[in-house]
Amino acid sequence: MTNKDVAPAFAAAAKSDEIIAAVGDGVTVHDQDFRIIYQNQVMKSVFGDCVGKTCHEAYNQSGDVCPGCPVSACFSSGEVHTVERIVTIGEKTFVFETCASPIRDKAGIIVAAVEVVRNATARKEAEERITKLKNLYDALSRTNKAILHSKHRDFLFREICQIAVEYGKLSLAVIGTIDPETGAITPVAHCGEAACYLDSLSVSSDIDREEGRGPTGTAIRKGEPYVCNDFHGDPITGLWRPAALEYGILSSAAFPITFNGESVGVLKVYADRKGFFDPEIVDLFQEMVDNVSYGINSFFREEKRRQAEMALQESEERLSLVLEGSNDGYWDWNVENGAVGLSPRFADMIGFEPGDVASTISALMELIHGDDKPRMRGVVYDQLSRTSSPFEIELRMVTKAKEYDWFLYRGKVVSRDENGTPLRVSGVVRNITEKKRQEEELNYLSTHDTLTGLFNRAYFDAEMVRMANSRQYPLSIVIADIDGLKVVNDNFGHTEGDRLIKQAAQALQQSFRGEDVVARIGGDEFAVILQNADEASVKEAIKRVLTFQTLINEINSTFVLSISLGSATAENGEQLSEALKLADSRMYYYKIRRKQAGSNPEMTSST
Template sequence: MNIQSNQPATLASLGDSMPFRHILNQARDIVLVVAADTRILYANQAATDAYGHTVAELLAMSVQDLRAPDQVSLVQPQLTTAFTQGISFRSMHQRKNGDQFPVEVSSQKLHGADFEAVVSIIRDITDTVAAENSILTSQQQEQCLNEELRAANEELTATNEELSQSEENLRQQFEELLAKESKIRRQNSILFSLQETAIGLMQRQNPHEVLSAIVADATRLIGTDHGFIYLLDATGKVFRRTHGLGIYEHDIGREISASHGIVGLVRRTGNPAAINDYPAWKVRNPDSVQSDEIQAVLQVPLKSAAKVIGTIGVTYCDSDRKFGEEELATLLPFAEMASIALDNANLFESYSHELAERRSAEKSLQAMIDAIPDTMFVLDEKGRFVDCNAGKGFFNLPRSFFIGKNIEQIFPSAIAASLRSLISRALDTGVLQQVEYLLPHGGEIEYYETRIAASGKHEALVICRNVTDRKRMEDQLKHLSLHDALTDCYNRTFFEEEMHRFGKLRDSQVSLLMCDVDGLKIVNDSFGHDAGDAILKNVADILRASFRPSDLIARIGGDEFVVLLPVGSEKIMVAACSQIRKNLQDYNVNQPTRPISLSLGYAVGRRAPVDISALFKEADNNMYREKLHQKNSARSAIVQGLVKALEARDFITEGHGDRLQNLVEVFARALAVPEHNLPDLRLLAHFHDIGKVGIPDRILFKTGPLTDDEWKIMRKHCEIGHRIANSTPDLMPIADWILKHQEWWNGRGYPLGIQGKSIPLECRILAIADAFDAMTSDRPYRKALAPAVAAAELQRCAGTQFDPELVDTFTRLLGQH
């Protein structure tokens, strides 16, 4: 028969292939005949006795249905081995009533005239396993003393490692702070350099000079000696290297197909391209520069009207330098500004050339002018519009609107007067004139840049460009260089500049108020750094609400703020502190689960000139003094807030905390635990799951089973709780118990995987009491179990999850009550 057939196969369908089935029915061991697809083809009487299923039920089942759930995945590999070479193994099988029992299985391939299957002889080895476990328990008891000594030594070693790790963590955090400060300074320097570079480029009018400046500025910004520029030729088929520095200085004029190499990649995508393994790249791309010096290349696009017209390239010749996010973030905005500057220079060069030939090529010139998006005017020496191209940037007004009118009829009087003066100067000197001004449009103010050049003895060319986007970008760059990106307060750089300025004034008064956020690390450890960032933003809002808009509020460190006030009054500073505390209290009333605590300290400069550095140190010392006074209360308030957050989120634990505290106390007294240990044990019962405040709601409240990745996150609540407990004196005595309260007697718990009496007694007590209360309480998905059923489940898990001796004591205690 075909054992892969979709038709069920039974002993009857095997025909004469099982001549000994009467003998097999008399056998004491279980005999099963199994097909390759795991279906049961035959089961003897011992099988029905062992599993509790009838023969008909067994023949309708798969052999996987008889396995314990955690053994099902092994069935198919074992069946395959049985077919090829036979197999013997131990496993756990499951009866119809759900009970599991150990078995020893021997399987061999069974050949028939028209079928292939496996015959398995299965023996119940419950007594054998019990005897083996008894022997193992005796051996474990003999080793107990050695294990306890070894555990003590391991605990000492672990404590030393924890101390070393804490020291290393502190060192790493300090290095991270230094790296962040260095990064901020670098970013500020880059922003300032970009602003200065943009101004320098915009002031150049000759395209060749602009390109030379572009490649020089690009290499300076990136910190390399090697850079170049490719420009697309008139045919649009070839890029030509027009400028180069360093190793490219003598390779000017090199040409490459517009579709090949790195420059071709940039043209196709319109995006930057970084090659950090150039030696491998040049092997795959023989058209590229075959230089052994080049190690990494970065090219960014030069664009005009959104099309790639060339690239700016920079190169590293050091094998240990690579192009990353920082270089890209620097060069990309620079390339955008360089494109504008090159566009500007090309336009001016083109305009000047075309206007010189205007009289002899009127049609060609007009066609070109009509295609240019900027607004261009030709005005005579009296300020009258002779010709114009309204372009797309000057309110979309038609040409007829301007022709024949005076400049005063178009522009506001102040702007018109300025333009008239510049036109006269351009005609008198022949020097390009430039001016910027604001014009209202559509309810908003827009920025315009106008350049004026003499185009004849009595006429001037006036080019107007809407530079609103550029101005806004410059304003944004300036804002970012002076403000903290997270809180939008001023940053440390600006604050230090203001301190320096006030220090030079000889007739001014100044006071400083220092603010430090208490317990920010607890919030970061519990809820993550996003929650910590939210706290910092809220602190900034509280400070802004407490002071005038003109007062300087700056964030000068991770959790430090400072307020600089141009006053010299103690009374005003006391009032300011009171206002902050009032606003802080109002916030905490509305946010009880994540309260904020601030330490404040101020210093008043009563005499000018003020020693600003000494004033800063005095305010800092006063703030630190207050921080020491309220350190414990602040941390306790934060921990209580965390408990409220846990209670608000964990809807299944109503009354659980109180019951558990009473239960562990009664249990501990029965175990003769010293009286002075009971308060800490009750504290553990209340706070053991405090680390769950750091677990996302999507995992904590998930109705279905957790994935492996979700379990990894859930199991972190012990470590989160351990960090929280170590951050407050009230919980510090139970921090180690919180870390270990999910450990199992057999070592299969988490997070440390310790076992036996290496687990603190308090954790073993809590594990039993917590499990009993959970089983005997109603849950959304089931009703409470009877105490006797819960006690039986504890006994079932004794020796695996729970301390067996403590389980015996607990069940006896239940019987007494």
């Protein structure tokens, strides 16, 4: 193949380079000997100038074609091929999406291949983080089920280790118990591929012993988790590093298990990569351990009863083909006449045939959600008037099915006349509806209580800070507490206790206004923020709570729902903190009065 044969490849790359550069993608052109004959600036900035080298020499320092090479597959089949590749540059590992498309001469013979390379590292990390959180929420749910159904402590511990490894994607999970006399920690349950690490493991809670001054002993003595996100860089892990290195352990976390306020054991979890245990993961494992501690208390109570009487392109078509292979749509706007060209993939994303979709910028704008149009116009006018920098915007568009999907638009002005007037704007679009759904799910989990669906403590605290500067006064606060929840948990089980909590949440949610903030701020404690509500309004709301409580108790056959309530009203932001304390104080005052009066469910509130 001569240089003349591949000259069209240079022309195709040069023509599309300015468009793809707008979205930060790398472009290379390879001849049939896999030799790089063109690189754009993005590729040069990442890998250096590799023109003249074969791709496997340049990127993998290898004399052989890489396994799964999309360029090789492209030459063999004559079709577009897309793969994900993991590449290490320096000390950092990247995930690249690479898409190879054949370039043919006028006779239809393949003379070269265009490869588009996109850095997908951030997206993959975000996907992995969401998956990790979902798996651990599932693990937490399964832990609770195991606590309910396990009849013996050792069986529960084995279940916990298996769940943690299977759903948390860990190398090893171990539960050990502490000898109260010697401080020695003995593994009683474990699971994971790195289980042989335990063969040489010696751990203690005694600070006077060398094996007691590591992560596990520190966690037990302090009564709080100890996290090593760089196991081989943590100053207190030296004694255990050789064995950890042998079995691929790079991070760990230790969580004390308590009984009657004292550490009686520890859950130790290990992962095969640094930085695994971020704050959210640590919080989920802590919640799991808290539930295990509850399970131990249940076993103890059950055991006492038995003894006395014991349970989550060469042309735009070629460019479009490459983009289609990367699952993106392509759009091209002729600013002079308003015509818009959309790739078939773009049309397919919004449910249309290529000939039936919008062909002008005005028609395309009509598909955009009304709330998003001002932002889109602002971006477009900014591009046309002031800048040649790439733009990026997320917005909603209506599909043929009359549903709104989320899309990510990227592009830039790629052509101007001699006076700098824009002639052409081009770019790509991607459907990000699933990504948005996952973001909304994570946002919901960060602000809501998973058991009741009410707002959680973090959201309530943030609202209290915001209310301090609000003008919606008078503002009232209600504090509510479920009476006798511990008795129900102890005598009827955790499931019935959860049912009681849900009933209390329902009574509160049904009794207050839609704009009121109703939150679960503790195990059996709730709080409500009522803006523009004086004392009389709060009294009426509390009456509705008591009425709803009575209706619920008409169907409760084993126990009754009893909620103690206290309220207070602030006339301005300076009184807000004191109103919260007063509402809490009144709630406890009437809880005591109710007990003294003989558990009268109607005597449960104070304003």
